[in-house]
Amino acid sequence: MQPHIIVVGLGSGDENQLTLGIWKKLQKVKQLYLRTDQHPMVQMLTRNGIAYQSFDSLYESNDQFEQVYEAIATQLLAKAKASIHDDAESEIVYAVPGHPMVAEMTVQLLKVRCPEEGIQLTVLGGESFLDQAFTRLGFDPIEGFQLLNGSDLSIYSLNPQLHTVIAQVYDTYTASDVKLTLMELYPDEHEIVVGHSLGVEGEEKIHRVPLYELDHLQDFGNLSLVWIPRSDEDRLRNRTFARLHEIVDILRSPEGCPWDREQTHQSLRKNLIEEAYEVLETFDEEDPDHMAEELGDLLLQVMLHAQIEADEDSFNVWDVIATLNEKLLRRHPHVFGEAVAGDSAEALVNWNQIKQEEKRKKGIDVEQLPLLSGVPRELPGLMKAYKLQKKASTVGFDWNRLEEVVEVVESEWLELKEAIISLSKAEQQEELGDLLFSVVNLARFLRIEPEEAMAEANRKFFKRFGYIEQQLRLKGKNLAEANVQEMEALWQEAKKC
Template identity: 35%
Template sequence: MKSNKNNTFSYLNDKKTNELDKLLKIMSHLRDPDKGCPWDIKQTFESIAPYTIEEAYEVSQSIQDKDYDELMDELGDLLLQVVFLSQIAKEKKLFKFNDVVKSINKKLIRRHPHIFEKNTNIKSPNDVKNQWDKIKEQENKNKSKKKNTNTLGKITKNLPSILKSQKIQEEVSKDGFDFKNVNDCILKLQEEIQEFKEALKTNDKQKCLDEGGDILFASINILRKAGINSQEALEFANNKFTRRYNYSEILAQKENKNFSEVSLEKKHKYWLKSKKIKL
């Protein structure tokens, strides 16, 4: 006779049970107050949230690396976060995983009327995006009426700072609060740089932080106005710098030198060589 434990987990080897249902049952067992995992039982919405953000970044990294085996694995980790949070919500009688799926299904149908309602006026990807934004904006307005929030109140507070700046700039632009062109944005950046220089003379750290933040905000706004994603641009710059720095270290090693110990002038020469080969 099989033990009760084996009977409890018999679904794991049941070919008729689809993999998503198995995952939901596994999470339910892990969170079982009596027979579950002590670590999983202890977790809360708040404790899981940082892992969710981390897993999203790891998905992004695997895409950038074009490592699709890793992408499959990381997508599983990200899905786990959705299932984990849904299980906690179920225990609190807030909602279930199926409610999450139902909600996104309704949203996709609602925001694609050109597909599900046969709206033939939509012909290009740009048309689709504009329609999506209008529908989303109306949905947010309806939410704002219920919550009595302002234009920027709907922006998620915990977004990474670069993305948050982009969102703020995009939202106020919809209300007509925007520069006319990229050149005007550049002039604003030059103005902010001058104010930062003046702040440096005061040795006031808070003033420098304030003006330094304005420089970053203005820089992001230039890229937004030019149709460039600031996060992608900065990540590209980070990767380019890393490649060139790594190659500069290799050049020093080829001369039996330690890059950290050579003069700044020599470092600069290595750096220029790395730039010439367009790393």
Template identity: 40%
Template sequence: MLTIIGLGPGNPLSLPPRAFSLLTDTQTARTILVRTVRHPVFEAEPLAARLRDGAYIALDDEYESNQSFDDVYAAIVARVLRVAAGAGAEGEVVYAVPGHPLVGESTVARLLPQAKAQGIPTRIVGAPSFVEASLELLAEAVTGDLHVLDALLLDPKAPSPPAALRTGGPMLLYQVHSRDVASDTKLALMRAGYPDNFPVVLIQAAGIPGREKRITLPLYELDRRQDHDHLTSVWVPDLPTSERRPSFAELVAVMARLRHPENGCPWDLKQSHESLKPYVIEEAHEVVDAIDSGDPEKLSEELGDLLLQVVFHAQLASEEGVFDSEDVCTGIVEKLVRRHPHIFGETTVTGADEVLANWQAIKATEKGNADRLSLLDGIPQSLPALLAALETSKRVVKVGFEWPDIGGVLDKAVEEFAELRAEIERDDAPRERIAAELG
């Protein structure tokens, strides 16, 4: 049996009786592993004495021998599982973690499914978590959304901020144990739209009498202090809607509001997929112009206009019960993952040409493409003539329809022109034949 117990936020008096009994009982033979003894409950008797006597196996050494937190957690889980498996069906192993085992504890999140897979029975002995202790210190009543996030997962260089940073509701960020983590947290929040001077609260030693404190400071000062440690968290109040950067979901909501059948915009309500076709083309051309201009602000604006067309069509389809914006996003994400097996799978490539070849091979097997009989199938009929000719040329080149120099191209052009002229000069030439030669 593997018993996973919580140590609470730090106050020895908050340790539940069952957990206290397991940690102090000297009559029953059991192995007790502790993720870290850097926890205030081990500073108080009788746990301090038990620690000195070697009653607990501290796993702190894993933090020194591994390069990343991910490696640390993996090593701790593997070690606990080895001990639990070695104890057999009759043995008892205890694994103690700070706070509540099921709140913000990465090792337990990994441990439970792996123990189940190995047939090791588990039970949870809970304790107050840092969440309750922090809310008590802040005197904050939560009646709506509360986002609890591991600050170590915030990467200010990620392509986009985590979704939780862009949604409504306050946030409690834990494991802000150093200035580096505080800096990443600050930058991630700023990138998500929080103003530089937005007030946040630094929480230290929540739930530990005589040591707990809260410090309100502007966001830009979050990493300027020297006292971050393993008991540091950050409270981020709800960002008012008026100050929040709009998200893609809000764009979808605005479009739905404009199309509201009773009080929407008259012009937007009149539109259809057909009526919007010219605007899609127009906005795409304006994006190209913005790229050519070299003006990033203009490009950003024009990309927004083009994105509006995507959302507009998705809203129309949603009203028809066909698909919606979420389906559009799902489709393109799945397509990108599927067509990049060298990134998301086991395929290896040697260069861009091989990537393109794989892309085309995968594309040919997908729904809607597998039944194409001709190399020229799938060229959009709405393409302008020159673009259609260019796409046709690109495709036929792949099967050898090309010439080594311009002379061959000119000879072919003369030949095709002669065939067109011959058809035109025939009195009985059908229009279809003339059109075919003109093509």
């Protein structure tokens, strides 16, 4: 005879909602096990003389809920097998709160392990706490609904346009974690609903409180949940990526903006570069709001380019995201796999090895690739020179000492001076390029990013020239009315500021 475990649901706690079939099964069973006796229906079992054993002691002897659930499943399997050898009825009943298939991890474990161990498993119904939530809180799940776990809540699961029920909010600590996660999307004062023992006469409590007061409540327990009603408020939708995607799609649609609709990859080239540089400028400011704004402008460029391709049925932004996610997972095996990287240098080695393997899979012979390939063609000149020199240095094509680099810079300067006197514009441009290239090499030997040095020089010039303009204005003059000597004197003043 095959051992048999029957799982039944004790419902939400209202005796009148317990199904007739489950009640008949409970009355006849000889071996009844409860996940916990901390449930209103247990009083009915006791009044009717129905014997049971609970697994509550396992909650005290294990640190994690996962360990408790594994231990319960293991003991149930053992008891089911023992029931045959003890000449007892081969069928045992395992009763859980609510519905066996709603937020009940032990049942999910049994579904996996019973077939492996030759044990028959039957799952019967039961009233879920969700039935009472729909009734007592008064919302229809057809409007859009999601059920989330309060002990493992993530911002990535939240969607303000869905009714959200968060279960397993057992205590104040869990409520506090839930609150902090919700605050990443919802305003502190956003109204939420907390329900305790919904549908249980004499025990039901429903609180409507602002989000920031969620963990101020003190009556959390096994039958507690949090409900955040669905909302189409712009202040919530505008904090979601889906809304951004929707807006860009509308802008590019026939009913959208004529300017956005006309844009192409080529027409937006300059915008992408300019927005990236505007982000860089914010790194030197102490203005997080401005940085957030400029990062948004840069993100818009990515969204527009992806939408242009989506309009051509080529790819969409979800493909962009999937490709990026897959690449990040693949190139970080020391984080998401079994590889090990003790420091950033080892992580970079892993990254480069994986990049090489990706090229091989695309049919590219990496051994035949030019060493200097992979440096983007459109990089700014100083940055591109720096990267080219750095790549060449990896095979020993480099100067040995700083003094040698300084000599090259001086030599290139002399050649430019000669070109200015006797050579054509084209030759002068060539010599100027050589000088700039040698200065980049000097920056590399000094371990200074040439673009950053240039940016600092530009900022310094902007500030000092602004000082000249300001001082002239204080004297009742403008730039056109000042002579070079006067401006030079103010420039020297600015250098001292």
